[in-house]
Amino acid sequence: MHRKHVQWIELSAEALKHNISQFRSLLGKERRLLAMVKANAYGHGMIPIANAAVNSGSDWLGIHSVDEGITLRENGFKCPLLSVGYIPLHRLQQAVENDIRITVYNNETIEKLGDICRSLHKKAYLHIKAETGTYRQGLNESEIIPFIENIERHEGLVIEGISSHFSNIEDTTDHSYAQYQLKRFKKIVDRIEDHGISIPFKH
Structure with a gap:
């Protein structure tokens, strides 16, 4: 079989759920946990990652565009969605x-x-x-x-x-x-x- 790509990423859904649940337990009830799933969950699949996040204790989901929000709503997500990106005036009603x-x-x-x-x-x-x-x-x-x-x-x-937004916190x-x-x-x-x-x- 000929592979189109020679690199790929495998994620452990169970490890992701465990990590999110640990964050949730550390935050306490008075705080909210938002899982950022913008840009197709950074290329890892917005819907499966969002499902894992919400099922493991994430209260909110973070997105970048109205289209991402609509997709999540159409897939049954009822939790608060926060768009962190600029929304053009003609998309605000949506x-x-x-x-x-x-x-x-x-x-x-x-x-x-x-x-x-x-x-x-x-x-x-x-x-x-x-x-x-x-x-x-x-x-x-x-x-x-x-x-x-x-x-x-x-x-x-x-x-x-x-x-x-921090300008650079993860690369240094x-x-x-x-x-x-x-x-x-x-x-x-x-x-x-x-x-x-x-x-x-x-x-």
Whole structure:
């Protein structure tokens, strides 16, 4: 038999489930565990990996696009789905209709979502992206409070979380820059809380 590819990856479903269940037990009941399954679970198969994750204790699934979210919904996944990627304005309604949590960092998205939620009589659950040093997407510290105030003008929009992204933490043993980013993130969260604003999830 002629093989098309000479390299392949074999994953142990049982080992994956064990690892996820260990994370779940360490976190405790007050925290949520999100399994990132974007980009076809990084090439390993979104649906089987998502099944293994949810069946082993993952509370949420992370995705990058509306299409990934729709695929998960069509395959019976009812857990919270958080999209960490940019969603184009013309796809936002589909995100709301499919109960996909949305990462936000620009007012254009907020205005569009406000209109959609009024039209559909639905709520959209938002996770604000804070810029701490990756310089790819997100809001600087000085922009956060005005952005939140704009969100609060729209009745159907719910601020559920705030997040950031480490620029490089897995490919190095020097985590000094990651610690710098974490300090910036905590400073942003403190600033938000000093304004009397409570955000349930920080990640």
